[in-house]
Structures are given as C-alpha cells and as structure tokens.
Amino acid sequence: EAQVTQNPRYLITVTGKKLTVTCSQNMNHEYMSWYRQDPGLGLRQIYYSMNVEVTDKGDVPEGYKVSRKEKRNFPLILESPSPNQTSLYFCASSFSGVNEQFFGPGTRLTVL
Amino acid sequence: GESVGLHLPTLSVQEGDNSIINCAYSNSASDYFIWYKQESGKGPQFIIDIRSNMDKRQGQRVTVLLNKTVKHLSLQIAATQPGDSAVYFCAEGVAGNQFYFGTGTSLTVIP
Numbered sequence: 381e382a383q384v385t386q387n388p389r390y391l392i393t394v395t396g397k398k399l400t401v402t403c404s405q406n407m408n409h410e411y412m413s414w415y416r417q418d419p420g421l422g423l424r425q426i427y428y429s430m431n432v433e434v435t436d437k438g439d440v441p442e443g444y445k446v447s448r449k450e451k452r453n454f455p456l457i458l459e460s461p462s463p464n465q466t467s468l469y470f471c472a473s474s475f476s477g478v479n480e481q482f483f484g485p486g487t488r489l490t491v492l
Numbered sequence: 493g494e495s496v497g498l499h500l501p502t503l504s505v506q507e508g509d510n511s512i513i514n515c516a517y518s519n520s521a522s523d524y525f526i527w528y529k530q531e532s533g534k535g536p537q538f539i540i541d542i543r544s545n546m547d548k549r550q551g552q553r554v555t556v557l558l559n560k561t562v563k564h565l566s567l568q569i570a571a572t573q574p575g576d577s578a579v580y581f582c583a584e585g586v587a588g589n590q591f592y593f594g595t596g597t598s599l600t601v602i603p
Binding site for chain 2: 384411413415420421422423424425428430436438439470472476477478480481482483484485486
C-alpha cells in the first residue's frame with residue numbers, strides 16, 4: 381500500500397530533550413516536506429527536500445533540523461524542544477513539488 | 493510569510509446542494525494552487541489542483557476556479573454529501589517547493 385508513515389504518532393517530552401520524528405514513504409517520491417499545524421494558523425511548512433541531500437527552509441524552520449540521506453526517509457529533528465513547538469506535525473511527499481502531496485497520519489507532540 | 497486566507501471559517505449546506513469554498517492569496521508569483529480536505533484525526537488529503545496558467549479545472553464532483561486578477565481561488569463541490577463534511581484548505585505553491593496554506597473552512601453537510 382502506498383503510504384507515508386510517521387513515528388511516533390504521539391509524544392510527550394520535556395524542554396531540552398532532543399527528539400526525532402521519523403517519516404518514511406514507499407512511493408519513490410523525490411519531494412518531501414514537513415509541516416506543523418496549529419489551531420487558527422493552518423499548516424505551516426518547516427522544511428522541504430527536493431531530493432536526496434537537498435533540503436531547504438520553509439516558512440518556520442527555527443528550532444528544527446532535517447536530513448535526507450535516503451530517498452524514502454526524511455526525519456525531523458528537534459535538538460532542544462521548547463513548549464512553543466507543541467503542535468501537530470505532518471510529513472508529506474510527492475513526485476515533485478507540483479504534484480499531489482501525500483500526507484502522513486500526523487505526530488502530536490507536546491513539550492512540557 | 494505569505495498570506496493565504498479563507499473568507500469564512502465555517503460553512504453549512506444541505507445534503508444535495510452545491511458548496512462553494514473561497515480562498516484569497518497574496519503572492520502574484522504563486523504558480524500552483526491546491527485544495528485539500530482534512531477529516532478529523534487524519535492528515536490532509538489532496539482534492540484537486542490548478543496551475544497558474546489555467547482558470548478552471550474539473551474533477552469528480554469538484555471544480556476549482558482561479559482568478560489571478562483578484563488573487564482568488566474557489567472550490568465548488570457538486571451535490572454535497574455527508575462524507576464531504578471536513579475542513580478544507582487551500583494552498584499556494586511557489587516555484588514548486590514552498591507551500592503556504594490557508595487556515596481552513598469547516599464544511600458541515602446537513603442531512
């Protein structure tokens with residue numbers, strides 16, 4: 381089944397404790413992106429990747445890191461999480477930026 | 493950042509009626525526009541897209557209209573069904589890599 385998977389789906393952590401949210405797609409997509417969704421703000425793009433080893437900042441990259449060492453994986457790293465990073469996070473992928481993006485199920489992160 | 497907004501946060505329609513959801517965008521350089529549907533507890537799901545060189549595109553029961561003069565995008569859903577109840581987002585793509593989403597319109601279909 382073609383899909384985007386994210387892990388974990390739910391995470392509660394404390395300020396400053398490094399964490400990684402994994403994202404994997406099995407559709408051989410070149411483009412991958414991370415978004416955060418907050419009430420009243422819609423989805424905001426954090427980082428995106430056009431291909432392996434090619435990443436760039438989105439609208440709200442502060443406090444986040446990403447890597448794209450393999451085509452299928454695009455992990456989101458929070459080196460020192462803060463409470464303002466409490467949010468619902470979505471990973472998405474597509475063949476290119478101007479094709480249909482497939483979204484993962486979301487990761488709900490709470491930083492205490 | 494870009495400004496992509498929705499005219500109404502909520503919309504209620506009778507089952508069988510047509511729905512129209514509107515969206516305004518601000519960046520004249522945007523070249524790709526997309527509508528997504530998000531059901532409770534799920535990720536956004538692609539509905540339909542349109543490139544900036546087009547004014548209209550039709551899918552199954554859905555039509556997207558793009559008016560570049562006034563920077564306005566709309567989604568029309570024909571014969572709205574209870575399964576169409578969800579939050580609908582417009583998104584604006586720039587150069588095929590950066591995307592800006594609106595805040596969403598919650599559509600409720602009344603049986």
